[in-house]
Amino acid sequence: MTMPASYVADRLFGGEHLILASNDPDEVIDGCSKALRPHRLHLNGRGAALATRLHHVPIGSFSMSRLCYGSDVTVIPEIPQGGHFLVTLPLRGSARFRYGASTAELKPGRGSIVGPYQECQLDIDGAFDQILLRLDRRRVERLCADLAGMEQAAPVNFDLSLRDTPAFWHKLLEAAASLSLLGDGLAHPKLFIRLEELIIESLLVTQQNNFSAAISAATQPARSAQLRRAMEHMRAHIGEPMRLSQVARHCGLSLRSLQAGFQRELGVSPSRWLRAERLDRVHAVLASAPPGTVSVTDVALQWGFVHLGDFAAQFKDRFGQKPSAVLAKRTS
The missing domain is CATH 1.10.10.60 (Homeodomain-like)
Known part of the structure; x- marks a missing residue:
């Protein structure tokens, strides 16, 4: 993971994305709070001085950042209303993250997923350089509910330690950043939405969380009877606004299983059908x-x-x- 993450970081974050370069604690707190999450910042060590650099790429409803404080610091994020998940991919150095009762040691190849629900503390060394992906809590919860076949969204609690990310993740991040830089996403906002969904869904499927068992059960292949039920339901409500996730839940399937079943048996997606x-x-x-x-x-x-x-x-x-x-x- 180290080489791909570093390669992606160098490709994604150029001078045009640098929004903060400062040794002033107030400026650093303000800039990082706006881009990531409101927090308190403590410098560790007598005479410590910041040399912070923050690159930031907003991409639709999510964002990517590269952050290095340049000094040993302790960060204590607030728990804001709404909130975001922060996915950390270390590039250099080390850190210790505490979230609720969990602790994770971070270094290149070992990242983390910090949720928006509990108090946390981030002890970061001066060399720690990281990619940060900020994901909207409501989007994560809604997509989790769709994957698990649940009617209501609920808090998603990931294990704090991040397992190896899927290989295609770095390609998704690079594609999203390229679209943002070129402005193509403004003309085609659905591209951003789909990229965000792929990133979140891959996390939900590959990273252990409190809905992993439900997601695994719901993503079993759809049976023919379930697909017939889906078609009957869509025909019965054909003139009404319709969410495919609701159709999937009606049939006891995840959205992914519904889509795969239609492709397997009919050769088209449910939306095209x-x-x-x-x-x-x-x-x-x-x-x-x-x-x-x-x-x-x-x-x-x-x-x-x-x-x-x-x-x-x-x-x-x-x-x-x-x-x-x-x-x-x-x-x-």
């Missing part, structure tokens, strides 16, 4: 409606299409003509 079903309903209505009785917009909205521009393009892709053309044939 649902869209095709809705398009077929719209086409049937437009092709059979008496003249002057319906409009394309009303029919599209009736069957669950909210973004009419996307709907028109999807309709033409599926049927080779615009929805207005289908309706015009009927009325001519």
Whole structure:
């Protein structure tokens, strides 16, 4: 892990990401509190002086930072309302993190996941250099509930010590930072959302937490009967707003198992299957409606299409003509 993390750090954090370079304790506390989490900072050792450098890359609702205090310090984060998970990937030096009743020794190759629920203390040596990933608590809890097939989100308590991160993690972080730097994510915000989901889901699956058993059980392969139940449920509510995570829970599956089952048995994702079903309903209505009785917009909205521009393009892709053309044939 040491070489990949260092390589990623050097690739991700350039001069354009440097937001703090200071030896002033008040400036350091203020800058790090804004980028990471409000905290108190104590310098350890008589005559100690900071030489802090903080790089920061905001990426949608999460962020990545590189932080080195340049002095032996003790950090005591506050427990703010809402809160974030902080994932630490050490690059150099050592630290000892205490979170609740747990303690972790950090060094290159041994990271940590600090949650937002309990008091913690971070004892950091002057050489400690780290990548920090800040993840929104609500997103982690919601995605955990989806993976475990639970209706309600709940606090997620990871083991403090971070096991080896998945190999593709560093590629995800690099891709997210590149999108942020180039501004591509502003044009395609769903890219950021999906990258964030992949990062969080990989943590939930690979790092021990209080829902690991439930996630493991829920991610078993979907049975054909469960997939039929999912299709029946979506058809019964086809014109309503629909979250696939809710469909998965209805069938006793995780979202991942539902998606994998559809790909395995139907060769498409659940969302594509649902869209095709809705398009077929719209086409049937437009092709059979008496003249002057319906409009394309009303029919599209009736069957669950909210973004009419996307709907028109999807309709033409599926049927080779615009929805207005289908309706015009009927009325001519």
